[in-house]
Amino acid sequence: MEILKPAIAGTLESSDAQVTIEPGKAGIELTLTSSVMNQYGRQIRATILEALERLDVSNARVTVVDKGALDCTLKARVECAVFRSCGQSAANIPWGGVVR
Amino acid sequence: MSDTLSTISPHDLRGQRQVDALLMQEGIRRDGNLDYTCGLFNEDWKLIATGSCFGNTIRCLAVEREHQGEGLLNQVVSHLMEVQAQRGNTHLFLYTKPETVRFFRDLGFYEIARVENSLVFLENRRRGFSDYCAALKQTCREGASAAVVMNANPFTLGHLHLVESAAKAHEMVHLFILSEEAGPIPASVRRRLVLDGVAHLPNVVCHDSGPYIISGATFPSYFLKDEDTVIRAHAALDLEIFGKIAPCLNIRYRYVGEERSSRVTALYNQEMIRRLPSLGIQCRVIPRLEYGGQPVSASTVRSLIHDGHLQEIRPLVPKTTWDYFTSLEARPVIDAIRACEDVVHY
Structure with a gap:
């Protein structure tokens, strides 16, 4: 999926994560800030990258401010930001396809 | 809850x-x-x-x-x-007091600069400012250089005089043109008139000021009326950031035009004279170029266009600016200037 315009999903509240995604050229440039970086930084990063890969996003600038979100939350926020960034958030969400 | x-x-x-x-x-x-x-x-x-x-x-x-x-x-x-x-x-971008910075760091904001004991300026890109500096660095050459920052709204002989003074005295001049869209003359036009106007000076390099020099983020009171104390605070922050940009380009001198009419620019000049030396930069104030006993200023040029005396701007602007304003392309811009209520910088 190609990132067409900047989009944002999620909040900065506890147990949530705010994902900002912008068009990029040099692969995935991920900037991660997390309140539990020392404990779960690696897993959070892996979850984000996996969600992006599943959606076939290969070029994007991704900024995630994590406030202790569970993996399912992170995944949902990443998916939402990606769909918003290509104007697909109102309809055509591939439920049961790449989103499951 | x-x-x-x-x-x-x-x-x-x-x-x-x-x-x-x-x-x-x-x-x-x-x-x-x-x-x-x-x-x-x-x-x-x-x-x-x-x-x-x-x-x-x-x-x-x-x-x-x-x-x-x-x-x-x-x-x-x-x-x-x-x-x-x-x-x-x-x-x-975000401003806060030094004692509350930590809350914003947790929200994904990164510090750009601070004015001791009063405010800290942050942005939400980890490498926003460092990328900007890195891009500038590519144009850096050896030896001390001078900087000029101008809105050039539009580029006049006064601006040219200032740039030429700096270009004569130093090997290298970095000219920053304000990127903020403010007023009837589009930033792209202002920029082009400067580029054309200084094309004959080989040691002048032009840059867009971006969000870090006199922008709506660092210096909102430059564009919209505010009180003196606010202007001074914004100017202090702006110069603090400039102090971080200067080393990337070996900037040791900053040239400014003497200011008699605009209150905000005069206050900014005062702050520059006061603060720049402590940042390792010498501030050189160049007397205004005069024509017919009056200082040449962009405000005067805009006023003349506003009042429909386009011919009278001719002795105040370089040929490149004059050619633009007499071209067909400038018609909508001239109409926009004429439609403005107030064209003089406060």
């Missing part, structure tokens, strides 16, 4: 009064120019947290003392970031 997050319109006098009271209680000065304000209200519809936007900045954030530590700031900032995203702004 039944707090309600709500927009507070400028006409909601009760809400605005509560915002004023909360900001005052928390020792925060309300900015004169805000374009969006929201508040978090408790069950009794009492305001317990507030925040505002102006352009691509987030400002005037406060949380009622008894409710601090409940994560309310995060809710307010989340909401303001969503509002900004809808406006198409993802690169955001």
Whole structure:
């Protein structure tokens, strides 16, 4: 999926994560800030990258401010930001396809 | 938990009064120019947290003392970031007091510069400012250089005189043209007129000022009226940031035009003379070029165009600027200047 315009999903509240995604050229440039970086930084990063890969996003600038979100939350926020960034958030969400 | 997050319109006098009271209680000065304000209200519809936007900045954030530590700031900032995203702004700036910086670091903001004991300026890109500096560095050459920052609205012989003075005295001159869209002459036109006007000077390199030099984010009072103390605070911050940009380009001198009419520029000059030396930069004030006993200024040029005396700008501007204003392409811009109520910089 190609990132067409900047989009944002999620909040900065506890147990949530705010994902900002912008068009990029040099692969995935991920900037991660997390309140539990020392404990779960690696897993959070892996979850984000996996969600992006599943959606076939290969070029994007991704900024995630994590406030202790569970993996399912992170995944949902990443998916939402990606769909918003290509104007697909109102309809055509591939439920049961790449989103499951 | 039944707090309600709500927009507070400028006409909601009760809400605005509560915002004023909360900001005052928390020792925060309300900015004169805000374009969006929201508040978090408790069950009794009492305001317990507030925040505002102006352009691509987030400002005037406060949380009622008894409710601090409940994560309310995060809710307010989340909401303001969503509002900004809808406006198409993802690169955001924020001011805060030095003692509260840590809260914003946790929200994904990074410090750019601080004015000791008064304010800290942050952005939400980890490498925003360092990327900007790295891009500038590519044009750096050996030896000390001079800098000129101008709005060039539009480029006049006065501006040219200033650039030429610097170019004569130094091997290298870095010329920053303000990127902010302000007023009837589009930034792209201002930029082009400068580039054409200094094309004959081989040791002048032009840069866009971007969001870090006299922009709506660092120096809003340059563009919109405000009080002297506010202008001085904004100028101090702007110069603090400039002090960080200067080493990337070996800038040791900054050339400024002497100012007699514009209050905001005069205050900015005063702050430069006072602060630049401590940042390792010498400030050189160049007397204004005069024509017919009057200083040549862009405000005068705009006034003449505004009043329909286009012919009279001829002795005040370089040929390149004159050619532009007499071209067909400039018609809409001239009409826009004529339609403005006030074209003189305050």
